Amino acid sequence: MLEKAIDFSHSLLKKTVVPGDIVIDATVGKGNDSLLLASLVGPSGKVIGFDIQEQAIKQTKEKFLLTGLSERLELHQTSHEHAHTFIPENKAIGGVIYNLGYLPGGDKSITTTYQSTLTSIKHLLPLLRVGSLMVLVVYSGHPNGLKEKEMLLNYVSGLNQTDYTVLSYQFINQQNHPPFVIAIEKRKKKHPI
């Protein structure tokens, strides 16, 4: 059976994130993606999460207290444009997830925008460990969404295939802008002999 976009994004991360990894949740929201990542990185790993809204940070902290996984999570109430500055020096990251759009149950006028999303992607891509993934769940049904989708697809389809493999996973016969997934894999560089 075909997985929904969000389930597919999680399946990809389950295959690639390993215990001990440092991973990024670029849009924490209600903390569901952070929770999945925390279960994958194990006690020696770390999830570093970003959201611009206090409500998202608060909800996620509370969610983690209930699970006992708080020690694996570091939250920052700031834009994901700054995420790269929170990665320890010389450390590669084992995965990144963006779940774009607005906070479910929150203020629908506060959404991700293509400007900050692209800036952040450009900073984080070079930090990915070889074989790991940046996964984006893209919602184009809100006012900023269509432009964000267009700008993202334009950028990722131009990434050099020697460095990155880029996948788009989408349902093409559904109405009302169903979410879709973009996954970017960091490839191993072939060394010249």
Ligand SMILES: C[S@@+](CC[C@H](N)C(=O)[O-])C[C@H]1O[C@@H](n2cnc3c(N)ncnc32)[C@H](O)[C@@H]1O
């Ligand atoms: C669809 S929600 C995320 C859902 C979430 N990952 C979950 O598991 O529940 C999108 C979130 O992105 C946040 N956001 C918007 N612009 C942002 C930015 N520049 N940096 C970080 N987060 C941002 C919003 O505040 C919102 O909470």
